[in-house]
Amino acid sequence: MIRVVVVDDEALVRSGFEMILNAFDGIQVVATAEGAGAADAIRRERPDVVLLDIRMPDVDGLTVLREVQKLPAPPTVAMLTTFDTDEYVLTALRSGATGFLLKDTEPEQLAQLVRTLAAGGVVMSPKASRALLRGHPGAGAPQDADVARVKLLSDRERDVLVLIAEGLSNVDIGARVHLSAGTVKDHVSSILAKLRVAGRVQAALLAERAGLLGDDGGDAARGQGC
Incomplete structure (x- = not known):
């Protein structure tokens, strides 16, 4: 069973991801949280995969990511964003995130991406990854x-x-x-x-x-x- 924690400031996004992922065999959302309670939920539940919103008003995703990376056995973290060229994504990737995906990812794709993350793969939105790479200083x-x-x-x-x-x-x-x-x-x-x-x-x-x-x-x- 792949244990997942979903972190997002919007209750609708959290409940939507929970409902979608729990509908697939072998995946269980063990907790959802807003930014402020994310690190505690992750420490408590010890998930395999964390889907982490990169932009949150109380505690942003980069702060949560840094806290998670300090754990003795940090889970795999993928950043969630609504922006396919979010300027914070590259910083997150350099800080230990294992990829990012858009919040409007199709349900079947979302489950497959979680499985890929749990298996040690990395995930990125194809249409956004080139833009991110070419947009950072020194690209080209x-x-x-x-x-x-x-x-x-x-x-x-x-x-x-x-x-x-x-x-x-x-x-x-x-x-x-x-x-x-x-x-x-x-x-x-x-x-x-x-x-x-x-x-x-x-x-x-x-x-x-x-x-x-x-x-x-x-x-x-x-x-x-x-």
Whole structure:
């Protein structure tokens, strides 16, 4: 059972997400909360996945994200937004979020994205991820420092990095390149260490900046079903 906490300042959004996700087998919304009570709910319920509104009037999503990241075993966090080019999303991704999704995501897609997050994948809205990446300072031409870091990777690690940027979990990557999930996990750990990044989203962003994904290489860190 995938345990989910939904954090949003609007009661209608919280109840809507709870109703949708609880209708699917293997997913249970164990708590919903506004910003002020979010960190306590997450500590209490120990969810696998948190869907966290990025803009809230009392305690904003970035503040909650920072508190969650301090937990001994933080859950996977995806940011919720109504804006497909929200200027705070990139900050959230750099701060440890594992992706973001729009609040008007279709119900079937929402369930699949939660499963992708729980399986170790990353999710982003495809139409927004390029805009976000191109909109941050230093986007555009490949960055020399990022290119140099990517050159530290083996050919196999570069292949795995591209698949990480496609939002695939370790199991899915293994199926694509004919490796066990354990071997893929070892490759991912090596990639993160060589690139000096904290997580898969940061690795995907670096791959994009380094020009590894190409113009038609798919939206960086896009989630399955987005």
